[in-house]
Amino acid sequence: MTLLYLALAVFLLLTLAAGFWRVRHGPTAADRMLAAQLFGTTAAAILLLLAEALALPALRDVALVLALLAVIAVIAFTASVKTPTPDQDSGDD
Amino acid sequence: MTQPVFWALVGMALVVLALYALIVHAHLLRKVLALNVMSSGVFLVFIGLARRTPGEDVPMAADPVPQAMVLTGIVVAVAATGLALALIVRLRVLTGRTTLGDDTGD
Amino acid sequence: MAGLSLLDWALDGVLALLLLWLAWRALSTPALFRAVVLFIAFGLVLALVWARLFAVDVALAEMAIGAGVTGALLLAALVRLAPPIGRGRAHGRNGERDGA
Amino acid sequence: MMLRPRTDRQAGPASSARADKGLPPAARALLVLALLAVFAGLVLAVLSLSEPAPGLAAAVDERIDESGVSHPVTAVLLNFRGYDTLLELVVLVLAVMGAWSVGRARGCAGNVPGPLLRQLPRLMAPLMVLVAGYLLWVGAHAPGGAFQAGSLLGGVGILLCLSGYPLPGWANGPALRVSAVLGVAVFAALGVVAALLPGGAPLDWPPAQAKTLILTIELAAMLSIGVVLAALFAGGRP
Incomplete structure (x- = not known):
């Protein structure tokens, strides 16, 4: 069982890495934001798996x-992103 | 290579990487980032090497003394970061610059 | 500690690669805003490393401070370093005026 | 005004060149x-270390029964190496004094909070305070303690600040200053009291009262850490 938990943790880590790729290449700020939000969820899942696998x-x-x-x-993130106004696009790139 | 040595090496790589960025970049916020990465690297060396002496109650846990010192270090690092950021913002308000150094300054 | 399995090494290896890559990107990305976001992610992965190294106290502190408070501090500083942009934002919330 | 830089990348060629190419290539290679x-020196140093290292884990384990708590890290922080923690709280107070002496707080973030963000503290803040209390309590026998709980409280402060939650007037007055130094004050005062006991020494808790003393100090330290982190986020004196 421990083996399975560890394998799942490694798999989730790889999906985390995929998420970082999206943060880097994501065309819009919303993409990056969503991917960043997903990190938290994935990391929480990894922690719960490690809690079982490492008996901690x-x-x-x-x-x-x-x-x-x-x-x-996320709140600090949204508070610091410029609110897009009609005359000025949120030019993140 | 054992696991403690592996993580100590990663920590030292972080320190060297951050030292390079600290020297090369002029923007002060970037220097603060570099200092934070550098302290994280030091903590990683510390905790990694602490695992060579396993704790008593949890068999795999690290030596508690380095853990306590790293804990203290993390809180001091965030306090120093907050003060540094306040100083950078003040510098920006007073001079309009976000870099140090008078040879390249405007 | 002698017989670390392949899976343990896979976990360590992926974590270390992620950590180093994030640190490098956070310190070399030209856009500061993105660098700060990458630094927050760096704190998150570092907390996972602490968990993996059985340092749960440090993982808790890193999660709360490294990924939470420091990130918020850096983002707020980034906002304060930026001058007011356009007319919609000029009502003094983060203006250049010094209240001292 | 419209064209002023937001980050160093958008700052135009001159400024980004200054940020990135401050060093000539030769100096950079050097x-x-x-x-x-x-790095090579550090690697050699680490590789030359002996693997089962003599550490302090056994020493901590030997005296843990006298420390008043059963979690070794908390015992080290609040009992065996109390000076570290006391001076760390002093560092926090110094940091906030430094930040307050460079200017006044000028709002928390760029955007005016929307209705969703304004309501969020009602949901999140009680939960975070509850978890902070839990972490403080659990720190006596498991991972957790004043630092982690205090940084969660700091998170509450940041949340209140970002969402523009209306704080009562007294919260920015003397109460803020008192709670910022409360950790240092309680820690130092109890440390002095411990020195005055017969056979006592500074910061040397008598085993019978150690748990009460440690939890009292941790409670004050948690408040101070939370307030200091929130004050640093606000960026200046109120």
């Missing part, structure tokens, strides 16, 4: 903290 | 060589 139940608390603070990061 | 030499 305290890692669930880390996932809890991540779930709460991902919100802060 | 720098890379020097850094590679540093």
